[in-house]
Amino acid sequence: MQNIAIIGGGAAGFFAAISAKSAQPDAAVTVFEKAGRVLAKVGVSGGGRCNLTNSFADITDLKQAYPRGDKLLKRLFKRFDYNDAYQWFEAHGVRLVTQDDNCIFPLSQNSQTVIDCLTQTAQRLGVTVCLHHALVGIVKQAQGKIEVHFKDKPLRTFDKVIITTGGSPRANGLQYLSDLGHKIETPVPSLFTFNISEKAFCNQMGTVVEPVLLSIPATKFRSSGALLVTHWGMSGPATLKLSSYAARHLAENNYQSAVAVNWVYETNTQLVEQNLVAIATENPKKQMANIRPYNLPTRLWEYLLHRSDIDKEKRWGELGKKALHKLVETLTNDVHQISGKGSFRDEFVTCGGISLKSINPNTLESKVCKGLFFAGEVLDIDAITGGFNLQAAWTTGYVAGQDASV
Structure with a gap:
């Protein structure tokens, strides 16, 4: 039985957990979140209404929406794109509405609808959520397993680990990944x-x-x-x-x-x-x-x-x-x-993170640490406003979850 850890209880983390557990129901999937609640950023997205994706009707080239990561997302959209996200949320009980500006919101106009959908789906599938678990380091064991070290908590060992910790305002927040051999694109603010x-x-x-x-x-x-x-x-x-x-x-x-x-x-x-x-x-x-x-x-x-x-x-x-x-x-x-x-209020976005040169573009697995995957804003992918950043979280979370469960 696969034992999979997801580090970070945000949009990409929950989608990765749901994706992994859906693909491999027998796997033990655990989400670790450093704060006392999950999906906080989803809660403030779109002014509390959660602009969860976009119709992409005005986008002729993904670079218009994604200044960084457009080529990778073009590849990954073949597996899970904005149409898939729309259908997924509707199929899971979140009715959606497309505005004149192509932004897509829940019909309820309340981000709690999206949060409830993700947490309840994860719970129904049997995903475990552990709060107050702050990651401090990762160690690759000789036999292929991955040790995850938490602040003031016992270390845990997993077969696969998906990092979904979001954007880091400073490069030293990603030092533990640099120490493993990953190239880090210096984080700087975006959307200001x-x-x-x-x-x-x-x-x-x-x-x-x-x-x-x-x-x-x-x-x-x-x-x-x-x-x-x-x-x-x-x-x-x-x-x-x-x-x-x-x-x-x-x-x-x-x-x-x-x-x-x-x-x-x-x-x-x-x-x-x-x-x-x-x-x-x-x-x-x-x-x-x-x-x-x-x-x-x-x-x-x-x-x-x-x-x-x-x-x-x-x-x-x-x-x-x-x-x-x-x-x-x-x-x-x-x-x-x-x-x-x-x-820009609470919707802080960073440009930078794990260099896309350090990951397999088909699976989002690390090239230098087998069994370690990435999804969401920890990657050097970021977008303009309009639901594009959350779409990147759904897409990368889906792909990382599917491939980590293999």
């Missing part, structure tokens, strides 16, 4: 807001513009979506997406960088200029502040006029060529300075 120190910008707090184009000048990093101006800077989907794409770049630059906003979601500056000229031709006597192109919010439009050195009381018919060009530049390439990062 941008601090902007310019007071006039932050005075626009509460303003939402959708969609905008965001980019980091002189790089290929760009995103689109809604931008929310906050009292500390930039937030909203466009910001979080860009923070994910540029996670390493921003960390290397100590979160000090330029960020350009295209407020009008139009990269053809000639079209923007033509639009402004048409407004001026039709409304020569109207004050600049009173006609807002692209339906920009009033406060923001007045702020952008100020950024362009244009008096808001100036008449459209008095807009000269030089001022016109400055206004076009401000609307399409408004550059601000990032002066640090904020956090």
Whole structure:
């Protein structure tokens, strides 16, 4: 009889346990969680509603959703993808609803529904859950078994071990895996807001513009979506997406960088200029502040006029060529300075972890320690917001559980 340990009672851990026990009912499967409760991160996901996957309808290339790990997931999705996840949860009593933005939530709009489904399914299958078990180390025994050492608890020996401890904020949290010979990609934060120190910008707090184009000048990093101006800077989907794409770049630059906003979601500056000229031709006597192109919010439009050195009381018919060009530049390439990062509530995500070069891409088994598997965010896989991170947990948990049970 196989004796399988899952270290970490989060989304990937529970799915790995359910997958292993479903594939091998005779196996002894135990989930070890260091905290006093399981699935805490699932509980806060999606603002407590649990955005458990995505329809992927807008995704033409997995790299759009997964800045790191897209190639591995493309391979693993052949075994368990978002359609499989949707069907699995529905078959296990969680009715789902797909929003207009392609995010998929439980119909109950309550993450507890997902937590109950996972814990009850695991219990019904006979999975054991041990709380207050903090992992401190792993030792590979000569005869092939794996010793698992816990803080203030007796060591346990297993045939197979699946590590599902989630993202580690610091590399030293993965030192025990590095000591076994695994390559570690240095963990850095992903999914965070941008601090902007310019007071006039932050005075626009509460303003939402959708969609905008965001980019980091002189790089290929760009995103689109809604931008929310906050009292500390930039937030909203466009910001979080860009923070994910540029996670390493921003960390290397100590979160000090330029960020350009295209407020009008139009990269053809000639079209923007033509639009402004048409407004001026039709409304020569109207004050600049009173006609807002692209339906920009009033406060923001007045702020952008100020950024362009244009008096808001100036008449459209008095807009000269030089001022016109400055206004076009401000609307399409408004550059601000990032002066640090904020956090994204409790949905902390890390970029980095176990290098994908250290694992078998078909089974998620370690290349350097036979019988040791990985699933979830401990791997160097992370995603933008929208249910993609949880989908990676379901997929990798399913594959690791299936192959560890063999």
